[in-house]
Amino acid sequence: MSGLVVVGVDGSDSGLAAAEEAAREARARGAALKVVHAFVWPAMHVPLGPSPLGPPGGGLRNMALRAVAEAVERARTAAPGIEVTHAVVSGEPLTVLEAQSRDAELVVVGSRGMGGFVGLMVGSTAVHLAAHGRCPVLVVRGERRADGPVVVGVDGSPAGEDAVDFAFAEADLRGAPLVALHAWTTWNAPLPAPQGAAVPYANPRGALAAEEERLLSEALAGRRERHPEVAVEHRLVHGATREALIEASRSARLLVVGARGRGGFTGLLLGSVSQALLHHAECPVAVVRGAAGRR
Known part of the structure; x- marks a missing residue:
């Protein structure tokens, strides 16, 4: 067995669902699973053990241990036979999980x-990890489906190539079809026309759509040969990217996007489309940042 999948848990129902999904991912990859709880309380200088007036099983440290134990049990039930380790790591959750991502796929x-992620919603935990993690980040949200395709957002950018690689691998692991979705808008505006003349256009009718179809085909080139068992659908959508991907998420089992893509502002680590999907997609979302997708 090689490789490592890490799941961050905190005792919440959302964390337990993440543990189950992480276990299934580990089994599909032939990887080990590590269940991690970020224990913030030592930095707060508060008592960690049980209260003298309370039950012996009380206290913050015991609460953390129970959260991890329950997540480990759920993971082993979801994917029997996988190797599971666990750790309670002192530190702030975002920092802890970013460090864990250095050794994970x-x-x-x-x-x-x-619990360990007190007050942190997807807007902080998942967005931070997607922007700074050293490997792809899978955010478990929406409805889990056993069928449906893996959907990948394709924009033709160099950064997006890693998301395409990751999506093909995920579709292969899951035995799922792949929908490669590219959304575009009519960015070319009519040119000023001389008096009395018809308004000319920057491109002949249909040329822009043909160019976007070519971009989509080129972005997928070579992947079919490496994953011959994956059935691939090209889906070209004339419309806004985030709305098209959110709509596709309603029937997908997984949505894959790059952290940033074509049109992003230099220096931003996570694009607006990726952030919107982390908040509004109706299935789990994987965000692949740069070369992390090849790990």
């Missing part, structure tokens, strides 16, 4: 949590 988190 995938980090899995829930869309929101409690």
Whole structure:
């Protein structure tokens, strides 16, 4: 067995769902699973053990241990036979999971949590990890489906190539078809026309759509040969990218996007489309950042 999948848990239902999904990912990859709980309380200088007036099983440390034990049990039930280790790591959750991502091929988190992730919603935990993690991040949200395709957002950017690689591998692991979705808008505006003349256009009718179809085909080139068992659908959508991907998520088992793509502002680590999907997609979302997709 090689490889490692890491899941961040905190005792919430969302964290337990993430543990189950991470276990299935580990089994499909032939990887080990590590269940991690970020224990923030030592930094707060508060008592960690049980209260003298309370039950011996009380206290913050015991609460953390129970959260991890329950997540390990759920993981082993979801994917019997996988190797599972666990750790309670002192530190702030975002920092802990970012450090864990250095040795992992995938980090899995829930869309929101409690306990060790007190007050942190998807807007902080998942977005931070997607922007700074050293491997792809899978955010478990929406409805889990046993059927339906893996959908990947394709934009033709160099950064997006890693998301395409990851999506093909995921579709292969899951025995799922792949929908490669590219959304585009009519960015070319009519040129000013001389007095009395018809308004000319920057491109002949249909040329822009043909160019976008070519971009989609080129972005997928070579992947079919490496994953011959994956059935691939090209889906070209004339419309806004985030709305098209959210719509596709309603029937998908997994949505894959790059952290940033074509048109992103230099210096931003996570694009607006990726952030929108982390908040609004109706299935689990994997965000692949740069060369992390090849790990």
